[in-house]
Amino acid sequence: MGKTVLEVNDVTMQFGGVVAVNNLSLHVEEGEIIALIGPNGAGKTTAFNVITGVYAPTNGQVKFKGELISANYPHGQMRRKYLGEQETLDKYSAKKSLTPDRITKLGVARTFQNIRLFKNLTVFENVLTAKHMRSKANFLSATFGLNYKEERKNRQETDELLTLLGLYDVRGEIASSLPYGKQRHLEIARALATRPELLLLDEPAAGMNPQETDELTAFIRRIKEDFHLTVFMIEHHMDLVMEISDRIYVLDFGKLIAEGTPEEIQNNQRVIDAYLGVQKDE
Amino acid sequence: MSRKQKNIGTGILILAAVVLIALFDNDVIGNAYVKRVLNLAAIYAIISVSMNLVNGFTGLFSLGQAGFMAIGAFSVAIFTVPEQYISSIFYIEPMAPWLAAIRLPFVAALLVGGLIAAALALLIGYPVLRLKSDYLAIATLGFSEIIRIVFTQLQTITNGALGINRIPGITTMWVPFGAAAVCIGIMVLLIRSSYGRAFKAIREDDIAAEAMGINLSFHKNLSFAVSSFFTAIGGGLYAALLTSVDPKQFYFTMTYNFLLIIVLGGMGSVTGTVIASFIITGGLEWLRFFDEPLSIMGVNIPIFRSGLRMVVFSILLMVLVLFYSKGLMGQKEFSWDGIYRQYEKIKGRLKRTSAKRKGGAA
Amino acid sequence: MSMDIFLQHLLNGISVGSLYALIAIGYTMVYGILLLINFAHGDIFMMASYFMIFAVVDFRMPIWLALPLIILLTIVLGMLLERSAYKPLRNAPRMSIMISAIGASYLFENLATYLFTGVPKGYPDIPWLTKVVNIGSISFQIVTVIAPVLVAAILIGLMALVNHTKTGMAMRAVSKDFETARLMGIKIDRVIAATFVIGSGLAAIGSVLWGAKYSSVYPLMGVMPGLKCFVAAVFGGIGNIPGAVLGGIVLGLGETLLVAFFPGLTGYRDAFAFVVLIVMLLVRPNGLLGEKTTDKV
Numbered sequence: 001m002g003k004t005v006l007e008v009n010d011v012t013m014q015f016g017g018v019v020a021v022n023n024l025s026l027h028v029e030e031g032e033i034i035a036l037i038g039p040n041g042a043g044k045t046t047a048f049n050v051i052t053g054v055y056a057p058t059n060g061q062v063k064f065k066g067e068l069i070s071a072n073y074p075h076g077q078m079r080r081k082y083l084g085e086q087e088t089l090d091k092y093s094a095k096k097s098l099t100p101d102r103i104t105k106l107g108v109a110r111t112f113q114n115i116r117l118f119k120n121l122t123v124f125e126n127v128l129t130a131k132h133m134r135s136k137a138n139f140l141s142a143t144f145g146l147n148y149k150e151e152r153k154n155r156q157e158t159d160e161l162l163t164l165l166g167l168y169d170v171r172g173e174i175a176s177s178l179p180y181g182k183q184r185h186l187e188i189a190r191a192l193a194t195r196p197e198l199l200l201l202d203e204p205a206a207g208m209n210p211q212e213t214d215e216l217t218a219f220i221r222r223i224k225e226d227f228h229l230t231v232f233m234i235e236h237h238m239d240l241v242m243e244i245s246d247r248i249y250v251l252d253f254g255k256l257i258a259e260g261t262p263e264e265i266q267n268n269q270r271v272i273d274a275y276l277g278v279q280k281d282e
Numbered sequence: 283m284s285r286k287q288k289n290i291g292t293g294i295l296i297l298a299a300v301v302l303i304a305l306f307d308n309d310v311i312g313n314a315y316v317k318r319v320l321n322l323a324a325i326y327a328i329i330s331v332s333m334n335l336v337n338g339f340t341g342l343f344s345l346g347q348a349g350f351m352a353i354g355a356f357s358v359a360i361f362t363v364p365e366q367y368i369s370s371i372f373y374i375e376p377m378a379p380w381l382a383a384i385r386l387p388f389v390a391a392l393l394v395g396g397l398i399a400a401a402l403a404l405l406i407g408y409p410v411l412r413l414k415s416d417y418l419a420i421a422t423l424g425f426s427e428i429i430r431i432v433f434t435q436l437q438t439i440t441n442g443a444l445g446i447n448r449i450p451g452i453t454t455m456w457v458p459f460g461a462a463a464v465c466i467g468i469m470v471l472l473i474r475s476s477y478g479r480a481f482k483a484i485r486e487d488d489i490a491a492e493a494m495g496i497n498l499s500f501h502k503n504l505s506f507a508v509s510s511f512f513t514a515i516g517g518g519l520y521a522a523l524l525t526s527v528d529p530k531q532f533y534f535t536m537t538y539n540f541l542l543i544i545v546l547g548g549m550g551s552v553t554g555t556v557i558a559s560f561i562i563t564g565g566l567e568w569l570r571f572f573d574e575p576l577s578i579m580g581v582n583i584p585i586f587r588s589g590l591r592m593v594v595f596s597i598l599l600m601v602l603v604l605f606y607s608k609g610l611m612g613q614k615e616f617s618w619d620g621i622y623r624q625y626e627k628i629k630g631r632l633k634r635t636s637a638k639r640k641g642g643a644a
Numbered sequence: 645m646s647m648d649i650f651l652q653h654l655l656n657g658i659s660v661g662s663l664y665a666l667i668a669i670g671y672t673m674v675y676g677i678l679l680l681i682n683f684a685h686g687d688i689f690m691m692a693s694y695f696m697i698f699a700v701v702d703f704r705m706p707i708w709l710a711l712p713l714i715i716l717l718t719i720v721l722g723m724l725l726e727r728s729a730y731k732p733l734r735n736a737p738r739m740s741i742m743i744s745a746i747g748a749s750y751l752f753e754n755l756a757t758y759l760f761t762g763v764p765k766g767y768p769d770i771p772w773l774t775k776v777v778n779i780g781s782i783s784f785q786i787v788t789v790i791a792p793v794l795v796a797a798i799l800i801g802l803m804a805l806v807n808h809t810k811t812g813m814a815m816r817a818v819s820k821d822f823e824t825a826r827l828m829g830i831k832i833d834r835v836i837a838a839t840f841v842i843g844s845g846l847a848a849i850g851s852v853l854w855g856a857k858y859s860s861v862y863p864l865m866g867v868m869p870g871l872k873c874f875v876a877a878v879f880g881g882i883g884n885i886p887g888a889v890l891g892g893i894v895l896g897l898g899e900t901l902l903v904a905f906f907p908g909l910t911g912y913r914d915a916f917a918f919v920v921l922i923v924m925l926l927v928r929p930n931g932l933l934g935e936k937t938t939d940k941v
Contacts, residue, residue: 052493104495112493118486120613121479129483132476133495139504142475143468151476194495343739345746409926417925419681419742420874424918427871435911534867538750545743589758596751603744604732 003030003065005198005230006051006108011060013046013254020046022254024060028198033224033231035241037265038251039274044234045113047251048200052110056097064106064198070097105133109196111187113203113234119176123167123186126175128158130193158193164226165189181212185219192227199223201233205240213237217244242266250274288618307455317455318523319567320560324458325519327559328465330543331552332512335469338549338613339478340505341485342411343419347513347540349426350399352433352532354514355521357395359446360439361386362522367448371441378438388450392518399514400507411502418506426534433529445528452522461519465512470552472508481505485550539566542599546609554611569594648781653904654897655788661896662791663857666850667873668880668888669802670843676819676883677839679738683745684725686870687752688844692718692851693767693861694760700768707770715848722844723837731833749870756863764862767855774856787856792893794853798846799889806885811838819883872917879924881934890932895920 006028013021021043028034036044049055051062053070061071072095098106118126131154137147145151162168165185170178175186184204191199204220205213217240224231235241241248242262250258250265252274258265265271306312306320329347336344365385368377376382386394402425410421433440440446452458472478480501483491492498521527539562547558569591576586602609614620667689674682695717699710729748733741773787806812814835817825826832854869855861876895880887899916902909924931 054489054493099497100489100492101495101497104493110493112490116487116490116493118483118490120486121482125479125482128476129479129491129496130494132480132483133497135476137476139472139475139477139508142477143472145471145475147476154476190494337739341739343742406922409922413925413929416679416681416738417878417921420871420878421918421921421925424871424875424921427868428915428918431912431915535750535753538746541743541746549739587758589754589761592754593751593758596747596754599747600729600744600751603740603747604729607736607740 004028004063005030005032005065006232007063007066008047008051009061009063011047011050011057011062013043013050013055014058019254021050021057021251024251024254024256026249026256026259028230028232030230031224031228032246033220033244034233035245035248036232036234036251037236037238037241037248042251043254044251045202046254048110048202048234051103052108052200053098053100053103056095064103064108067106068096069103069106071095072097101133104194104196107195107197108200109191109194109198110200111184111191111202111204113206115183115187117175117183117186117190119174121175122171123173123175123178124158124162124171126186127161127190127193128154130190131158133194161189161193165192165223180207184208188219188223192223196227196229198230198232199227201231201235203234203236205235205237208237210239213240216240220244291618303455303459319564321452321455321458321523322520323560323563324455324462325516325523326540326543326563327556328462328519329513329516330540330547330555330559331466331469332509332516333537333540334544334547334549334552334555335473335481335512336505336509338544338551338555339473339485340481340502341488342502342506343416344422344506344509345419345534345537345541346403346406346422346426346510348532348534348536349422349429350403350510350513351517351520351536352426352429352527352529353399353402354392354395354517354519355527355532356433356440356446357398357514358388358391358518358521359449359527361391361394362388363446363449371444371446371448372438374442374444375437377441381439388522392515395514395518396511399517400511403507403510404503407503407506408499411506412499423534423537426532426537430529430532430534433532440529443529445526445530447526449521449525449527451525452519458519458523461515465515466552466556469508469512473552477501477504482550538596538599542595542602544609545599545602545607548609548611548613550613551609551611551615553616554609554614557616558610566591566595649904652782652784653900655782655784657897657900658893659788659791659857659896660900661893662795663850663854663892664869664873664876664896665795665889665892666798666846666853667869668876668892669798669846669885671874672877672880672882672885672888673815673839673843675877677815677822677836678730678741680730680741680745681874682843683742683870684729684749684752685843685847686866686868686873687749687756688718688722688725688866689847689851689854689869690756690861690863690866691721691752692844692848693855693865694756694765695848696768696852696855697765697861707768711852714852715845718848718851719841719844722840722847726836726840731836753863753867760863762863764860767859767861769859770852770856773853785856787853791853794849795889795893798849799886802842802885811835815839868914872914875917875921878921879931881931884931884933887931887933894932 004027008024008026011021011024012019024047036047038044046055050057050070056070057072059072059074061073062069118129121129135142135147135150137150141147159168159171162171165188167182167186167189170182175183178186188201188204205216208216220231221244223229245262247259247261248265249256250271257270257274258268260268306317329351333344333347336342360381361384363371365382368382406421406425410418434443436442473481480491480496483494483496484498484501488498543558543562544555546562547554547556572586572590572594573588574586576583667685670685671682674680674685692714695714696710699705699714700707705713725748729744730741733744773785773790775786776783777786806815814825814830815838817828817830818832818835822832872895873892876891877888878891879895880889880891895917898920899913902916903913
């Protein structure tokens with residue numbers, strides 16, 4: 001362990017009047033498996049979308065391996081509203097937000113809550129497409145096949161990846177024709193093909209039965225070792241979360257309400273309240 | 283089917299096409315009219331495939347074909363019209379001297395037109411394709427109109443509304459068919475390369491594509507520029523086939539021809555598009571009798587008069603979209619395996635019906 | 645340029661802009677709800693002009709009877725268009741619906757050419773719109789003043805409808821989230837039909853004012869105003885009704901003044917709108933009054 005892979009500082013994401021993520025700060029260290037949990041609508045996916053550059057934050061910054069990938073510290077009223085007390089001068093850098101493809105190139109890959117495969121392409125093509133961004137060939141040399149060595153290598157690596165993830169026998173199938181569980185595997189395979197260092201999984205076990213969830217636990221552990229990954233995931237299956245995570249962050253109504261090891265989180269009163277709901281006496 | 287069988291099949295197809303073109307070209311079969319329609323279909327195939335590259339493979343809705351064609355057509359017209367005719371063609375205002383000084387061979391003029399079209403495509407694409415690509419439809423439609431308006435105004439360059447005639451014509455069918463083979467071949471290679479896969483990924487799901495590291499703006503612009511390049515090449519060939527051009531020919535409704543072709547052929551199918559190009563071009567010629575007064579046994583059928591052909595054309599487009607939105611091929615390509623599967627299917631069906639019939643008889 | 649001439653151009657620009665605004669509202673409402681560029685909208689406007697000619701010239705109807713009748717006919721046509729060309733494709737890919745819209749537009753144009761020939765016809769004269777009034781050295785048709793006033797009244801009415809009635813609430817809900825609105829029990833088809841009724845009705849009114857100003861009716865007359873008005877809608881912020889009105893007026897005014905100040909550019913008049921579109925998308929892609937939209941991931 002050692003290096004900090006992901007650093008999220010005072011991130012707020014506001015849509016019109018709705019504050020989806022409220023002053024969120026967290027960090028993920030190299031080699032960890034971190035879970036982000038919280039009731040529905042707590043802002044977990046929005047946090048992922050800010051990290052991967054789909055949204056530019058209303059306030060705050062995100063760093064990947066120490067490199068700033070998005071930053072926005074509006075001055076004046078907004079600053080007073082969001083920043084709180086930990087202000088340091090270097091934070092007032094110009095507004096910056098990399099597009100999702102640039103962030104993926106740096107080494108952050110993700111899956112989606114509601115599976116987003118390239119539906120009409122084959123399993124093989126889905127994974128091969130993710131190799132495109134590492135290609136050095138320009139479009140002319142690619143068109144005329146001058147990059148055939150690279151292309152051959154990519155195809156070979158894709159097949160290896162598919163074999164490793166148990167998808168080789170369905171490589172020719174159209175992605176949308178796969179059963180649900182396989183589609184989730186394929187999405188992970190596709191993300192891995194971008195050669196990430198940080199893998200973001202958005203509810204990888206959604207819609208899975210307990211047996212499949214168990215398999216998934218082993219699967220995540222295995223790919224983490226095989227590909228030297230750091231994993232940051234959103235998940236609702238508590239068995240999975242408690243078994244696999246090194247640390248857990250809990251989000252409720254956009255705010256971070258707890259952080260700690262699985263044991264700490266299990267005994268945290270605020271977390272229990274957030275999940276079960278408490279009537280506040282006023 | 284084995285690989286060898288497939289190769290033999292493909293070889294036979296290509297040979298048949300070459301022989302057929304040679305027969306037409308040497309006037310063994312057909313006549314000048316048929317030759318002209320076939321040439322037009324080959325040129326339309328280039329333009330339609332390049333439209334499909336953007337609309338069918340990258341999932342953007344572009345309607346600028348007529349404008350980009352006009353650029354290619356006028357490039358060929360301006361740069362290849364022989365020097366001795368220039369003063370008689372530009373009789374209202376003479377052609378700009380610097381332009382009259384540049385005479386280019388046909389292929390060079392084609393390429394110049396293509397490059398100008400690609401550059402203009404980037405000029406529109408850059409602001410528009412960063413955003414929701416819905417606006418591309420309106421922006422390209424508008425662009426196509428602007429080009430027509432500008433070409434009507436530039437008297438010393440395009441000869442304004444009069445246009446340019448006496449363009450050296452195409453003398454052999456090998457030119458349009460050869461150009462079609464080369465242009466479509468290059469586009470197929472692009473589609474099958476890793477860039478082509480990126481285009482398809484954007485068509486399937488742009489958010490996922492971006493998350494896989496594909497730069498949306500770059501790839502959309504690339505697809506749009508390449509498409510515009512080949513559309514202009516097609517436009518240049520069109521000018522040479524007709525030997526005269528004027529801005530009115532490139533009214534934006536011309537684009538709808540190509541739209542109909544790609545919808546019929548299948549959005550995302552090159553072979554479908556090529557087949558549809560020949561069907562639609564031939565069909566539109568055949569439909570010309572709709573515009574002629576028709577009398578059966580001395581009685582005039584009143585609905586047959588000028589304009590009916592285009593009504594049928596637009597109804598055809600509507601019917602296709604509403605009821606057969608996949609077209610002939612959908613996103614599939616012609617393949618021997620596909621043919622073989624169809625053959626097996628039909629054989630199976632025939633066997634079943636004959637068995638049924640036997641069963642019924644017994 | 646003297647003050648009088650400038651005022652004359654200004655007035656003229658505002659009235660052209662008001663006509664654009666009437667058509668742009670139809671585009672912006674349909675786009676707001678269906679995310680569809682209704683390419684056939686300009687052709688609905690064209691058909692309305694032909695209806696008027698038939699009513700007044702061929703059937704010799706008095707104007708007071710013809711007016712409501714052609715508005716009604718245009719509305720029926722708009723609903724027919726929606727039913728036959730768009731409704732069957734509710735769940736189809738967006739591009740299919742756009743192609744269907746183009747097919748419908750092309751069908752209208754070709755049908756008009758086939759039935760009424762391409763030769764321009766004269767729009768019936770409506771004296772209380774075309775009469776020329778002189779104030780000082782400025783002279784103008786009455787329609788020049790009526791158009792902006794009418795647009796203002798319609799805008800107020802529409803805003804009241806959208807913000808204070810149940811139908812309006814349903815419209816806003818559908819434009820925010822189609823699927824959720826459906827789940828909440830809003831009758832989507834009825835809301836969409838209402839949108840087409842309003843859009844087509846305004847196109848018919850627009851055609852009457854247009855006819856008073858330009859008087860020439862031909863099958864492709866709807867194409868350019870149609871394209872320009874979509875640009876106006878984008879300019880004002882697509883989906884936003886006051887934005888469409890503002891966009892229409894700015895566009896009409898800009899176009900008129902451009903030609904007034906630079907007569908050399910007269911030939912490029914129609915290109916102006918598209919230059920505006922490109923610049924707008926570069927500078928302020930959400931339009932003047934549009935709000936920022938975020939795609940759901």
